[in-house]
Amino acid sequence: MSRHHERLYIVTYDIADPKRWRQIFKVMEAYGDWLQLSVFQCRLTARRRAALAMRLDREIKASEDHILILDIGPADDVDLRVESLGKSFKAIERQARVI
Incomplete structure (x- = not known):
């Protein structure tokens, strides 16, 4: 799919348990660029x-954790x-990512 179908997202999370927080961080590293503690910028289809x-x-405990996915636009x-x-702050440049 072409990059013209990607949207920019800011994902931020508040995870109660340190073990779950580390797991969420690992998931986010596969999808975006780390901006600061519990905040990622992602270009996603x-x-x-x-x-x-x-x-x-699947990773969170809904009664204790909170994740926001903010759609910034194309x-x-x-x-x-x-x-x-x-x-x-240095803006994140577009780069290829192998998953």
Whole structure:
């Protein structure tokens, strides 16, 4: 599928148990780029976005954990503007990822 069908997502999570948190982090590394503690930026097709949500849903404990998947828009059309206070922020460049 062409990259024109990718959308940009910000995924953030609050996981109660450290063991589950590490597992969620490992899942997210396969789908996106780590921005900061519990925050990832992902370029995903609809199919990969659905697969990510299913994997995350299997890993969490719904009564204790919370994950937000924010749809920012078409990945190639988004002019991501980030205000960074404190440490510097470097925008993530598009790159191939082997899974």
